[in-house]
């Protein structure tokens with residue numbers, strides 16, 4: 001049996017019943033792939049249902065306001081992906097008569113659609129023979145073929161892609177792509193792969209040579225850079241102050257506490273020991289001891305003291321005050337939602 005037959009045969013018997021598999025429209029495939037770049041299937045499925053319920057078709061999504069999309073996306077991080085998702089829907093609706101292109105080369109030009117997502121849509125929705133290579137597939141192929149070049153380097157990626165272009169012989173490319181991803185998610189997992197249950201174990205080099213713990217190789221990432229932030233939860237008449245982040249921020253469009261950044265840990269810790277400070281001409285007086293959060297981004301570690309305070313001579317700039325009810329419709333940064341879960345409105 002060939003690689004293709006083994007995997008697609010295994011997939012037809014073992015695939016999980018996922019909501020987007022019942023409706024192989026390009027819209028549902030695209031939506032699920034964008035969401036699953038952010039999170040695992042178990043966490044991503046409720047988001048998928050929420051998006052499909054609110055925006056059942058691409059044209060519904062294209063008409064959405066950015067705040068609505070960001071609010072539904074809240075908690076997933078990488079908000080630029082949510083904004084690109086909306087731009088992509090609007091582009092297809094306005095320029096392509098509401099229809100996704102069928103070819104990989106056209107799909108990959110759309111906002112927010114990279115090589116992996118373009119290949120997933122082309123193969124699953126339009127039966128185009130393009131391998132869709134995500135982290136699961138890099139791992140499976142590195143182990144199966146015993147490729148020891150680090151998979152997070154350009155030569156490692158190239159070696160996997162070239163090998164896969166030889167293996168990828170199929171008339172059901174969508175099934176083969178999903179089978180490779182499913183095997184990586186369910187059997188050939190990062191730690192403790194279940195090789196004895198794996199349909200590829202008769203021909204897998206890593207299994208044969210006992211290299212499953214060594215492959216795939218990865219080059220160590222650089223340590224995350226520490227940043228030291230102060231945020232103010234300014235409370236007035238049962239409302240709190242927030243402002244909308246501008247386009248220069250990774251949280252563009254989301255609502256955040258006002259604040260500032262300090263140069264180092266010593267300055268950051270010294271700052272909160274005072275009882276008041278001035279921000280944009282407004283005097284803020286501390287009401288409570290600060291709450292401290294660590295927020296990890298891909299290359300940065302944000303250390304944040306959040307200070308509950310009240311404003312004197314409040315110039316209300318650049319923030320506005322929001323009630324608890326207002327926040328139900330307001331897309332907020334993860335820091336704000338985490339803080340308010342632990343320190344609700346008083």
Ligand code: SF4
Pocket residue numbers: 140143144187188189193194195196198199200201204205206207212
């Ligand atoms: S035999 Fe083991 S290492 Fe090889 S593909 Fe299967 S699960 Fe992965």
